[in-house]
Amino acid sequence: MYNTYLISLRKKDNFVDNIINKIIDIDQRAWELKSSTEKRLKENENYLKRTLSKMEEEILEEGKKMGKEKYDRLIEEGRRETERIAGEAEEICGYLEERFKSIHKDLVEELFSKIIEYKSP
Secondary structure, three states: OHHHHHHHHHHHHHHHHHHHHHHHHHHHHHHHHHHHHHHHHHHHHHHHHHHHHHHHHHHHHHHHHHHHHHHHHHHHHHHHHHHHHHHHHHHHHHHHHHHHHHHHHHHHHHHHHHHHHHHOO
16 A cells, blocks of 8 residues: 555655646747747837838938929029019110110200200399
């Protein structure tokens, strides 16, 4: 009977040892899984940061490019408007000069005649 008791205890010890070993294995796998998951999360985070940074740079470059194109377009429009206004001013000045030339002689004569009339009572 004592032998049966010892055999029974050994079986229980083996059973407990097996359970403890399984718990240790599960704990080890859980730790490895946690470590692997944290590593993957860190890698994904770094990848997302790099991707986001690259996207921000691309968006900024595109914005700069669009801004420069719009700036250049506005400068060109301003240059053409300046040329148009200068052309109109030149036409007006030319017209005024021609008008002045045509009436200059008459104005001088009229001015002298008014001065003479004024001096003669």
